[in-house]
Amino acid sequence: ITLQACGSEDTRLSEKDPSPSSLAEFVVENWTSQPVGMVGIPNGWIGKDWGNSKYDFRVEAAGLGRVLHLKSQRGGTAIISKEARVDIQQYPRLEWQWNVAVLSMDGDARKGGEINDHSAQIYVTFARFPTKVRSRTIGYVWDTFAPTGTIIKSEKTVTITYIVVRSGAADHGKWITERRNVREDYRQIYGEEPYGSVDVV
Known part of the structure; x- marks a missing residue:
């Protein structure tokens, strides 16, 4: 997971392209500090006790890097968070990679209750006191039925x-890179500039 700032959407720093760039980056997590084979909540992350929590995580090697593998079972939730104190004005873009092996048949962001079960999701939270009622959270989701852009x-x-950034089975089983301008998304949703620390889930 990488929070990025400046530069264009298609210009970024990476191990594959180490050339100088005007685009700075703040790495929230790339799993390289986590031991391969580690099971459970990764180091530096905190489990969120939302409903029936089940933390079936495993750090695995993938190509030249590492990934976090999550196995989810019906009726259980698996949510972890890591606080990243980031100046969203300086680092407005969020980049991440995800791969959904099996889509949830209960995934539809347009419907609540039991049929709102996204296959994968990244949350960016802007804390405001009191946090339980005033914090603002944008959830980027891979949905089964709701169309992209919802x-x-x-x-x-x-x-x-919620913002549906990917929908349906067309890309499931593939590693997909997503890029979002969180600052612009926040302004579109709330009609004002974001502020405060960022919590990535």
């Missing part, structure tokens, strides 16, 4: 607004 507030948690 923006909708959660029916279950009033502080969360």
Whole structure:
């Protein structure tokens, strides 16, 4: 997971392209400091006790890097968070890679309750006191049925607004790189500039 700033959307620093660039980056997590084969909540992350929590995580080698593998079972949640104190004005872009092996048949951001079960999701939270009722969270989701580009507030948690960045089975089983301008998404949803620390889930 990488928070990026400046430069164009297609210009970024990476191990494959180490050439100088005007695009700075703040690495939230790339799993290289986590031991391969580690099971459970990764070092530096915190488990979120939301509902029936089940933390079936494993750090695995993939190509030249490492990934976090999550096995999810029906009726269980697996949510972890890592606080990243980032100046969102300086680092407005979020980049991550994900791979969904099996799509949830209960995934539809447009519907609440039992049929709102996304296959994969990344949350960016902007804390505001009191946090449980005033914090603002953008949830970037891979949904089964809701079309890409859908923006909708959660029916279950009033502080969360979902953005569907990928939908359906066309790309499942593949590693996909996503890039979002979090600052622009925040302004579109809330009509003002973001501020405060960022929490990535």
